[in-house]
Amino acid sequence: MRIKSLLYGLFLLTISSASRAQDSTLLASLNDSLTASGQRSLVTGTFKATHVVNMQTVEGPAKGAMVFLIQHRFGALNSGSYNFFGLDNAVLRLGFDYGITDRLTVGIGRSSYLKTYDGYLKYKLLRQTEGPGAMPVSVSLLGIVNDYTLNAPFESYINGMYHVSYVTQLLIARKFSRNLSLQIAPTWLHYNLQPTVNDKNDILALGIGGRMKINRRMSINAEYNYLPSGQVVSRPAYNSFSLGWDIETGGHVFQLVFSNSQSMVESQYITQTTGRWGKGDIYFGFNLSRTFDLKKKKKAT
16 A cells, blocks of 8 residues: 555656757767756756666657667576576567657567567657746657567467557656656557457556656666556456666666566566565566667768
8 A cells, every 4th residue: 555655646746847958869868957047948867768667768769879778687586596596597688779850769679588579669749848838748659569479389379460469658757856757657558369358458557657866877766567457367467566776877877677577578567467576576687778879970071
């Protein structure tokens, strides 16, 4: 109940300013802004990376920039010394995100969990500003397609299209100060095939995430994905709760992660999380992102 009360409070907070102009690369465009100004200006640096922990943020690479993302999760800490407390078992996702424009991002990825491929488009509909006529929030629309390709003998009769799922999220974020940013993510998921007829093909969920900066290069991130009951009934499906410690080092953002979800793909961690924090089902891992500026530099004249 304490967690739910806290999340409800965070949700209410996420409706009420800040600034500076964008730059050409992702990390440059994410520099802290929130400076006093009499003119309308963009608020930048709501989040330092494209993911809170597992959940995507409103941020994306600037035009012509590419982000290479490594997401790694070991096995559960409670798996015992035989599995070296989870270090013997790992799941890996590799992803590439590219900024077509400063607002439009395209991304692809591949996860070893169920051998899953994913692709997405993210478009920033609104950008938070401060000054006269300020826009109080940033809003991005995210559309994802997932396809798991694991060969399972008992599924050999299933057509490949039934391995596909779709996710749509509306990412709404606000940077309240130099140190605090919050985001909510109303989510719709569609599965072409579910294990039983009692499991819904269309599922609604809500993600809540935040970032608290602790110094110039470090922050603590947290996210909670709430799955209303009655939509997945054939298997245990617990709400995903994840913590991250971000460390920015130049062109890299390194994040240490603790989560009850081993998967890092939306259609899996939102509805297929079987781990429980109270039982020690905690997956330790990390996210590592590196930004490359692919734009051609203008020659000096």
